[in-house]
Amino acid sequence: MKATDSPSLPTLIMQANTNIDVLIIGHGLAGATLATALEQLGKKVCIISQPMPGAASQVASGMWNPLTFRLLLKSWRVDELLPVALNFYTAESARLGISMLQNLDILRIFPDESADIRWQERLQEPAFEAYLSPEQPTSLPHNIELKQKQGLVKQAGWLNLPVYLQKDRDHRLVDGSLLEQAFEFNDVHFSPDGLRWNNICAQQLVLCRGQFERHHPWFNWLPLKPAQGDILTLHIPQIKLEQIYNAGFFILPLGNDRYRLGATYEWEQLAAGPTAAGKAELLAKFETVYHGTYEVLDHQGGIRPTVADRRPLLGFHPAQARLGIFNGLGTKGVMIAPYFARQFAQVLCATGTIEDEVNIKRFKKRYEQHTGSRWNDVAL
Numbered sequence: 001m002k003a004t005d006s007p008s009l010p011t012l013i014m015q016a017n018t019n020i021d022v023l024i025i026g027h028g029l030a031g032a033t034l035a036t037a038l039e040q041l042g043k044k045v046c047i048i049s050q051p052m053p054g055a056a057s058q059v060a061s062g063m064w065n066p067l068t069f070r071l072l073l074k075s076w077r078v079d080e081l082l083p084v085a086l087n088f089y090t091a092e093s094a095r096l097g098i099s100m101l102q103n104l105d106i107l108r109i110f111p112d113e114s115a116d117i118r119w120q121e122r123l124q125e126p127a128f129e130a131y132l133s134p135e136q137p138t139s140l141p142h143n144i145e146l147k148q149k150q151g152l153v154k155q156a157g158w159l160n161l162p163v164y165l166q167k168d169r170d171h172r173l174v175d176g177s178l179l180e181q182a183f184e185f186n187d188v189h190f191s192p193d194g195l196r197w198n199n200i201c202a203q204q205l206v207l208c209r210g211q212f213e214r215h216h217p218w219f220n221w222l223p224l225k226p227a228q229g230d231i232l233t234l235h236i237p238q239i240k241l242e243q244i245y246n247a248g249f250f251i252l253p254l255g256n257d258r259y260r261l262g263a264t265y266e267w268e269q270l271a272a273g274p275t276a277a278g279k280a281e282l283l284a285k286f287e288t289v290y291h292g293t294y295e296v297l298d299h300q301g302g303i304r305p306t307v308a309d310r311r312p313l314l315g316f317h318p319a320q321a322r323l324g325i326f327n328g329l330g331t332k333g334v335m336i337a338p339y340f341a342r343q344f345a346q347v348l349c350a351t352g353t354i355e356d357e358v359n360i361k362r363f364k365k366r367y368e369q370h371t372g373s374r375w376n377d378v379a380l
């Protein structure tokens, strides 16, 4: 099937207008990192985005953790992904003139004896040396029950994602590379020479719409399995916590006795905003370990764009080579986004390839069953 034959991908003769290379839809973490990665390779981009309830990046606590705690393993490809992420955000901090990155150890509270034993075993393994501290924490939080043993995770921290996106937005509104408005799918027209959306002519369109993508037929065959999450901001004057506390839930120090408490995972009821049930769950967990005063300052909720196989989604629509997607950042978007934004940017510059593990082509069968069309390996 030729791309232009697709009934859902309309065509039009291009008219002279504003010319750019890549039109990006969505200014969350995916859209922002891809735009910068493309600009670093000399491409001209424009982002169309507008705030929508349920967007993940506006509420995310932005933490990265080099480990997964259940079996105490390294996080997926952490040795490759983390250095790229830290370099990227450091360069972005300099570009935007802000401080948005903070390294902070994680104070892991072992849930049981076997977790402690596993921790001692991992401490002997060279592969974990960079991430597990053999030292005990020098300072412990106040008014928190610490009956179980603890360990310290190194090379963790958090990115102030809302501040990053706000600053990037401010810069882009000034230089015209971000338009704050709704992207209407019916207004895009593909032609053999490119595509047009209103007065913008581009070579490529890349959708970076997080969990919102599951509602539109172009990519609704991809197995997005979104997870709603609630998160609270608390004022806890007596806790004096200096690391990220993790006991199945987390307490993240923000400074000035303010902390983030999170996060819930709700896979069935996907509320676009915060929920009373989520708040109650978080406070119940918090109050089982913390005995002191606190005040709830804020309560937010959003939906994570998680994928069935927990891998990001990069690729091109099998019926339209000019239509790409960068999505599926899931629960660890901060660590994953820069590496794959760079990979996708290189592909869009015809200097790289998409790895099979993250290429949407891995869902070829789902596409064919869902649409009744054969998968086409489109060429840029």
Ligand SMILES: Cc1cc2nc3c(=O)[nH]c(=O)nc-3n(C[C@H](O)[C@H](O)[C@H](O)COP(=O)(O)OP(=O)(O)OC[C@H]3O[C@@H](n4cnc5c(N)ncnc54)[C@H](O)[C@@H]3O)c2cc1C
Residues within 6 Å of the ligand: 025, 026, 027, 028, 029, 030, 031, 048, 049, 050, 051, 052, 054, 055, 056, 057, 058, 059, 060, 061, 062, 063, 064, 181, 182, 183, 184, 208, 209, 210, 211, 212, 228, 229, 230, 231, 262, 263, 301, 302, 303, 304, 305, 327, 328, 329, 330, 331, 332, 333, 334, 335
């Ligand atoms: C409670 C919670 C806590 C989290 N904590 C962490 C954490 O600690 N660490 C971590 O790494 N990750 C965390 N995450 C996950 C992280 O937020 C996501 O991986 C990441 O933010 C996803 O970014 P995105 O750009 O794909 O999607 P989004 O942030 O949802 O962005 C999509 C954007 O597209 C826009 N958009 C969509 N459709 C249109 C349209 N038609 N027109 C205009 N604009 C449109 C939306 O408004 C939105 O701005 C958390 C998520 C949640 C919900």
